Amino acid sequence: NDHSLDYPPSPEEMDWSIHYPAYFPQGHVGSTSPTGEKRVEWADVGCGFGGLLMDLAPKFPDVLMLAGMEIRTSVTSYVHDRILATRQSQSLLPSDPSSTSASIPASTSTSPDDLPTQRQPGGYQNVSVIRANSMKHMPNFFAKAQLSKMFFLFPDPHFKLRKQKARIITTPLIAEYAHVLRPGGILYTVTDVHDLHIWMASHLDRHPLFRRIPDEEMVGDEVLESARTATEEGRKVERNKGDKWVACYRRVEDDEA
Ligand code: SAM
Numbered sequence: 001n002d003h004s005l006d007y008p009p010s011p012e013e014m015d016w017s018i019h020y021p022a023y024f025p026q027g028h029v030g031s032t033s034p035t036g037e038k039r040v041e042w043a044d045v046g047c048g049f050g051g052l053l054m055d056l057a058p059k060f061p062d063v064l065m066l067a068g069m070e071i072r073t074s075v076t077s078y079v080h081d082r083i084l085a086t087r088q089s090q091s092l093l094p095s096d097p098s099s100t101s102a103s104i105p106a107s108t109s110t111s112p113d114d115l116p117t118q119r120q121p122g123g124y125q126n127v128s129v130i131r132a133n134s135m136k137h138m139p140n141f142f143a144k145a146q147l148s149k150m151f152f153l154f155p156d157p158h159f160k161l162r163k164q165k166a167r168i169i170t171t172p173l174i175a176e177y178a179h180v181l182r183p184g185g186i187l188y189t190v191t192d193v194h195d196l197h198i199w200m201a202s203h204l205d206r207h208p209l210f211r212r213i214p215d216e217e218m219v220g221d222e223v224l225e226s227a228r229t230a231t232e233e234g235r236k237v238e239r240n241k242g243d244k245w246v247a248c249y250r251r252v253e254d255d256e257a
Pocket residue numbers: 045046047048049069070071072075132133134135136152153154155156231232233234
């Protein structure tokens with residue numbers, strides 16, 4: 001429940017150093033790193049077990065900081081541990097990929113332990129997960145126009161009519177997403193539930209700050225490909241040979257609305 005949820009009063013009071021220690025020194029608060037160049041730019045809302053985060057982190061090591069938001073405590077700690085373990089194993093990689101222990105001649109005095117180790121660029125330092133109720137605290141974590149991508153992948157369908165207001169895409173929430181997403185930014189939705197697809201698309205279609213990106217324009221988009229296939233839910237749908245419905249939206253300029 002909410003009482004145990006930890007969230008900053010405002011984005012400028014958020015301590016990201018626990019999440020991105022390579023970029024935010026301990027004790028630093030605020031949405032942007034001290035050098036002014038790093039901040040969370042992509043958010044995976046309801047990230048589940050973190051498949052998208054792990055897939056994107058090494059593909060986009062420099063351009064972004066990526067955060068998952070997840071409400072379930074156990075799932076959040078699973079993702080947290082998964083990221084830490086991957087960072088750890090990455091930081092132990094030999095600096096030269098060709099100089100693995102297997103390629104060292106037995107006669108040499110260099111033991112594998114002496115191999116220079118190095119943090120891989122990115123090294124999953126750009127990815128993290130926060131335990132949060134994204135339906136309540138989005139503006140606590142992210143400043144206006146901070147994000148350039150938001151992902152809503154296989155969200156809970158809430159089939160029953162009286163439960164539909166609990167869906168993660170509703171008119172009031174879309175206004176919050178428009179607040180944290182910068183003009184030009186993209187909101188991705190993917191689901192295997194056709195009814196939910198229609199719901200999300202029709203609500204977003206009606207919102208003046210979002211314009212549907214024609215599916216043809218998204219063909220070949222590497223990030224969309226990950227969004228469709230890299231999450232645990234997306235993989236499950238794939239195994240079951242289920243359909244996937246995609247709708248992507250551009251956040252337009254305020255004066256275009
Ligand atoms: N996106 C993931 C995937 O594709 O595998 C997970 C999909 S799962 C069906 C939906 C996830 O959203 C669950 O892990 C759930 O705990 C999380 N969730 C639901 N409501 C949430 C909320 N208000 N804030 C954050 N996460 C939420």
